Amino acid sequence: MTALPFSVPDADLTRLNTFGLPAHAGRLVRVTTAEQLRALAAETCWAATPRLVLGGGSNLIFTGDFAGTVLKVEIGGRRLVGEDEEGWIVEAGAGENWHDFVRWTLAQGWPGLENLSLIPGTVGAAPIQNIGAYGLEMAERFESLDAMELATGAARVFTAADCAFGYRDSVFKRNPGRWLVTAVRFRLPKRWAPVTRYADVARELEAQGIAQPTALQVSDAVIAIRRRKLPDPAVIGNAGSFFKNPVVDVATHARLAAAHPGMPAYPQADGSVKLAAGWLIEQAGWKGRDLGPVGCFERQALVLVNRGGATGADVRRIAAAIQAEVLARFGVGIEPEPVFV
Ligand code: EPU
Numbered sequence: 001m002t003a004l005p006f007s008v009p010d011a012d013l014t015r016l017n018t019f020g021l022p023a024h025a026g027r028l029v030r031v032t033t034a035e036q037l038r039a040l041a042a043e044t045c046w047a048a049t050p051r052l053v054l055g056g057g058s059n060l061i062f063t064g065d066f067a068g069t070v071l072k073v074e075i076g077g078r079r080l081v082g083e084d085e086e087g088w089i090v091e092a093g094a095g096e097n098w099h100d101f102v103r104w105t106l107a108q109g110w111p112g113l114e115n116l117s118l119i120p121g122t123v124g125a126a127p128i129q130n131i132g133a134y135g136l137e138m139a140e141r142f143e144s145l146d147a148m149e150l151a152t153g154a155a156r157v158f159t160a161a162d163c164a165f166g167y168r169d170s171v172f173k174r175n176p177g178r179w180l181v182t183a184v185r186f187r188l189p190k191r192w193a194p195v196t197r198y199a200d201v202a203r204e205l206e207a208q209g210i211a212q213p214t215a216l217q218v219s220d221a222v223i224a225i226r227r228r229k230l231p232d233p234a235v236i237g238n239a240g241s242f243f244k245n246p247v248v249d250v251a252t253h254a255r256l257a258a259a260h261p262g263m264p265a266y267p268q269a270d271g272s273v274k275l276a277a278g279w280l281i282e283q284a285g286w287k288g289r290d291l292g293p294v295g296c297f298e299r300q301a302l303v304l305v306n307r308g309g310a311t312g313a314d315v316r317r318i319a320a321a322i323q324a325e326v327l328a329r330f331g332v333g334i335e336p337e338p339v340f341v
Contacts, residue, residue, distance in 0.1 A: 006030050016057045016072065018120060019315070020237035020306050023062035023341075025052070025070035032074045032095070034148065034155075034182050040071075041153030051150050052341060053180050055094070055125035059239055059338045063312030066341060071150075073124050075182055078104060087112075089143050091185045094124025098131075102219065105188060111215030112141050112188035115195050117222045120233055120240065124181040128172045129337070130165045134222050135198035139165035143185040147172075150180055167274075168244055168337055176339065194218050200225050229300045237306030238297070242319065243277040243334040256330060277326075277334045278302035284325045291318040312340075 011028030014020060031037055040046060050068025054060070074095040082089035088110045092101050098121050102113045115136035119126075127145055131138045142165070145158050156179070164171045172179055194213050196202050204221040205213050213221070231238050245266075248256075253265055253273040260283070266274040281287065281301040288298035293310040296318070297303040304318060319336060326334050 017060050018058040018233035019239050021062040024065045026067045027069045030072045055122035058120035061338050061340045087187050087189045092123040094181045096123040110188040111192040114215045114219035117219040118226045129168045134201050135195045141186045143187040145184040146182045147179040239338045241302045242304040244337045245277045247272045247274050280326045294318045
C-alpha cells in the first residue's frame, strides 16, 4: 500500500465506533477532500483492497479486525446552494456532524430538520440508513447527494429515486462499500409546519405550554426527549436503536393485538403494521438486563449498551439471545439495525 500523508497503518478503531468495540484496521485514511479520494483510487493495488467507509461510527458493530482500508470521511463545509419559492437547498460535506448541521440550519432560519436533532453521526451517514426520528425521515427533506464509486473513482450524483430510500434503508446500505458519499443536499421548506404527531413530541410541547412551536422549539423538545431516553455515546457506548421495528402483516398483528391489548402498533401505508421492538423486548423481560458486558438499556429496551470492555462477540451473544426470546414469545423476528463488520 502506498504511504499517503493522511494515512495510518494498523490503526486502532476503538474510539472511532460509538459502541467502543475493539478493532484494528490494516490502514486508516482520513479523507478531507474529494481530491484525496481520487489519489487513492489511482493506487495500483486499490481495486483489490477491501474498503470500509466510516462516518461517525455510530451505526457499526465491529466483530473483529478489518484487514483492508478504512476511510474516515472528514469532508467539511456547509452552504446554501439554491433557493426557489418552495424552499432552500442546503448542502453539507459528508464529514460534518449531523446535529451541528441541523442546529446551524435552524440558526439560519431554515426549518425542516428539527425532528432529527441530536442523532449521532455525520451528514454523509444520514442517507445510508435514512435516519428517522419523531415522525420524520431524512428522505422527506432530501434533495440529492454526491458520491464516488470507490472501485473506479467515478463521481456520481444521486437523486432521491436513485437512493431508493426505505425504513432505515437505501441503495447504499444494500451495497456496502460501493460508494462513498462526499456531500448531501437537503430541500428545506418555506411553507413549513411543525411535525408534532409523534406522541412523545406532542406531550413534551404540551408540558412546556407551547401550542404553536417554532422549529427551534421542536428541536429543543426532541433534544429533551432524547436526553431522557437515550444514552449519550460519549458517556456509555452504544449504537442507538439496536433493532429495527418489525413490520408484520395484518393477520399477525391481529393475533398479537388480541393477546396483548396494550401493544403499540403503527399501521403503514401499504397495509402492513409496524410493531415497537422496544416494547416486545421489554415484555420479553430484557429491559435493564445484562449478558456479560453488554446490557439492554434500562430506559429504552431497543438500545444495547457497552457496560465496559465489550467485544463484538459479546454484542452478538446478547443480540441473539434477545432475538430468540422475542421470537419464542411473540413469533416475530427482529433484525439488527447497525451494520456488522
Ligand atoms: N417501548 C416500550 N419499552 C421500551 C421502549 C419502547 O414499551 O423499552 C414502547 C414505547 O412506550 C412506545 C413504543 O415502544 O409505545 C415506541 O417507542 P419510542 O417512541 O421510544 O420509539 P422506538 O420505536 O423505540 C424509534 C426509532 C428511534 C427514534 C424513535 C423516536 C427505530 C429502530 N428506532 O424508536 O431511532 O429515535 O423511534 O422516533 O426505528 C435509532 O434509529 O437509532 C433511533 C434511536
